Amino acid sequence: MSKGRILVVDDEPEIVESLTLRLQAEGYQVSAASDGLGATRKAIAEQPELILLDIGMPAGNGHVVVERLRNIAETSRIPVIYLTARTSEADYHQARAGGVCKYITKPFDAEVLLAAVEGQLERSRELA
Amino acid sequence: MTFEYCLPDEPLKILLVDDRQENLDSLRQLLARDGLEIVLARSGNQALDLLLDHDFALVLLDVQMPGMDCFEVAELMRRHEKTRSVPIIFVTAINKERRHLRSGYEAGAMDYIFKPIDPYIVRAKVGAFLELKRSQLAREHLVRELNEANRRLQEISDLKSDYLSAASHELRTPLTVIKEFCSLVHDEVVGPINAEQKKCLGSAVRNCNRLADLVNDLLDLDSIESGHNHLSRQEVLLAELLQACSEDFRPRCEAAGQELQVDLAGLDGPVAVLAAPDMITQVVVNLLGNAHKFTPTGGVIKLRARVDGGQAWIEVQDDGPGIKQADRERVFEKFAQLDRRDGPGAKGTGLGLPISRKIVELHGGQLELIASQERGCRFRFDVPLYSDEAHLRAFVADGARNPAGVPATWTLVLLSCADTVAETADSLEEDLRLLVRGGDDRIGQVVVAGQPAHAILLKTDPVGARAFLERAEGLLSSGYTTDGEFQVALLDVSGEATDELLADPAALIFTELNSHDRKGVPHV
Incomplete structure (x- = not known):
């Protein structure tokens, strides 16, 4: 019985790998995508409870992906946590404005990430 | 004794105005020199036309002309932006009575030349004005070069910042991978390890953090030094x-x-x-x-x-x-x-x-x-320490500093604010280039002008603030647009109505002082 279903999206396969290891060890069920297109497809097909999303990906960066998901009924309510290597203001504010719940810079602290994931899942389950 | 006119590379132009051709010809012959272009005019009207088409270093104006007299010519020259600062020498034979001279100076003459003309004197006076013009041109040239140099420097600085930003992005990715995998082993997610191994990996993770901090600090420092950071006080x-x-x-x-x-x-x-x-x-x-x-x-x-x-x-x-x-x-x-x-x-x-x-x-x-x-x-x-005046100054200064989307010219609308703030606004007039005072009736000007504008309400009553917002919203929604950005900053509006005002749909078009994420409005 998993603690929750998470979709991890990052164009760096090693980051996906390390995140998967970490989250699975915590008891989450993890699925992955490496670009915006794949992320959208998997989100619709699998209905994860949370998406960990890298902003700076080719083929539709994170913001665009989120907007697309928000416009589709089945995926509009899936919470998203942004992962980014960029700390520019614009990215930060855009992340906030898109109704995104949390924003984590790379390299991150595993504890910080796990706490954010847990917090986010708790909140969205309460609201459901 | 001969005088050398110090002429710059470009030929200077002077204008001689006299209704008598023979006067013009003899003057021209007297002043002819390499690198000096002499233009003739037979009347005040002709002179004014020529003045609008050429950049003259000096005008020699005959006093006794029929038709438009020299005072009128001088007066008209004073009125026009382009010709305001062109030096005028009145050429006169009439009595040198002080009264007459004074009205000439008042009309805008910078000097007099008396007939019969003494070639020595004429050449000396003309030479002096040409020298002035030459140094003015040299100064303007220097300023242009300086501006260009500054522009290039800013370009280089921007390139450097972009480079740093891109480099840091590239650095962070492998850093993330290293840190995470070390962490995974350290936390025994992929199997047990002994205390020694834990210590080693702990050290590796700590140094990843140090590297990450360094990257952040480098970016931070560059951002501040290059003026790219967003300062909003x-x-x-x-x-x-x-x-x-x-x-x-x-x-x-x-x-x-x-x-x-x-x-x-x-x-x-x-x-x-x-x-x-x-x-x-x-x-x-x-x-x-x-x-x-x-x-x-x-x-x-x-x-x-x-x-x-x-x-x-x-x-x-x-x-x-x-x-x-x-x-x-x-x-x-x-x-x-x-x-x-x-x-x-x-x-x-x-x-x-x-x-x-x-x-x-x-x-x-x-x-x-x-x-x-x-x-x-x-x-x-x-x-x-905080004060409204200091805040207003900082708002203008920070706005002028911040990159992208900040207008070069500000329009400031002051409404019902404290006297001290009004005084501060006065002193900022140079920075602001255009200062508009008054009430709602000026909003139309501000919005319609098609220029980027910032309007600031200072310490006003909530009723006044609301009226302003309504009026501005009305104008904007009825089709007036600005090419730049129109922002209203509410600075310390007194009373609880503040929150209500900001929640108002009209206020969505505008931005509160120091906040940035309103739609369509690049922040200041």
């Missing part, structure tokens, strides 16, 4: 900011057996400063962090604040080995390695103090390491 309650910093920090100190003393007695009552809260927090945290690093177990770290003059002074005193007199300034250098033995806490990036100093300077203060009788180091910086 507002009213900040100092005591609260300092309390927050110290409370966040306390656990770390306690874990290291250090005592953190916070002394805010010097702040008599609630003290507000004009600052960007995140940035000042960064400075305080940096100073506390250094103090924490260099204070031994059982030592004391003191955070003090007081008001003196127009500033608030904040001090962080630590209990460590201190810094030699000779090194007191070097401590602010980038990556300075000074002889201080580390206490608890990891090594820093070497950029903390340079960044802090820059931040304080941006706020108009100074960060210094001051000599003290006690052992250890005492760092002190100051921040200006």
Whole structure:
């Protein structure tokens, strides 16, 4: 019985790998995508409870992906946590404005990430 | 004696005006010189036409012409922007009565030449004005070159910042991978490890963090130095900011057996400063962090604040080995390695103090390491106290500094504000280039003009603020647009109506002072 279903999206396969290891060890069920297109497809097909999303990906960066998901009924309510290597203001504010719940810079602290994931899942389950 | 006209590369032009051709011809012959172009006009009207088409260094104007007289010509020249500053010499045979001369000067003549013409005198006077023109041209040329050089420098600086930004992005990705995999093994997610192995990996992870901090600091410092950072100052309650910093920090100190003393007695009552809260927090945290690093177990770290003059002074005193007199300034250098033995806490990036100093300077203060009788180091910086006038100044200055989307010309609408603020606005008129005073009737001008505009409401009543917003919204929705941005900043609007106003749909078009994420409006 998993603690929750998470979709991890990052164009760096090693980051996906390390995140998967970490989250699975915590008891989450993890699925992955490496670009915006794949992320959208998997989100619709699998209905994860949370998406960990890298902003700076080719083929539709994170913001665009989120907007697309928000416009589709089945995926509009899936919470998203942004992962980014960029700390520019614009990215930060855009992340906030898109109704995104949390924003984590790379390299991150595993504890910080796990706490954010847990917090986010708790909140969205309460609201459901 | 011959006079050498010092002529620049470009030929200078002078205009001779006389209704008699023979006068023009003889004058022209007298003044002819290489590199000097002499243009003739037979009447005031003709002269004015020519003046609008050419850039003359000087006009020689005959006083006794039929039709438009010389006073009229001079007057018309004064009125026109392009011809206002062209020097005029009246050429006259009439009596040299003082009265006559004076009215000539009042009309705008800079000098007189008397007939019959003395060639020596004419050449000398013309030569003098040409010399003036030449140096004016040289100065203008220099200014153009300087502007171009500045533009190129700014371009290079922007390129450097872009490069740093891209490089840091590339650095962070492998850093993330290294840190995560080391972490995974360290946390025994992929299998058990022994204590030795744990220690090794712990060290690896710590240094990944150090590297990440370094990348962040490099970006930070570059951003501040190149003027790309977003500076947006507002009213900040100092005591609260300092309390927050110290409370966040306390656990770390306690874990290291250090005592953190916070002394805010010097702040008599609630003290507000004009600052960007995140940035000042960064400075305080940096100073506390250094103090924490260099204070031994059982030592004391003191955070003090007081008001003196127009500033608030904040001090962080630590209990460590201190810094030699000779090194007191070097401590602010980038990556300075000074002889201080580390206490608890990891090594820093070497950029903390340079960044802090820059931040304080941006706020108009100074960060210094001051000599003290006690052992250890005492760092002190100051921040200006809050006032509406200072806020208005900062708003304009920060707006002028901030990149992208900030108009070069500001339009300022002042509505029902305090006198002192009005005075400040007056003194800012140069920076503002255009200052509009008055009430709602000026809003139309501001919005319709098609130029970027900022309107600022200062300390006004909520009713006035609402009326302004309604009027502006009406104008904007009825099809008037601006090419640039139209923003209204509400500065300290009194009364509870503030929140209500800001929640108003009309206010969505506008942005509150210092906030940035309104739709369609690039922030200031």
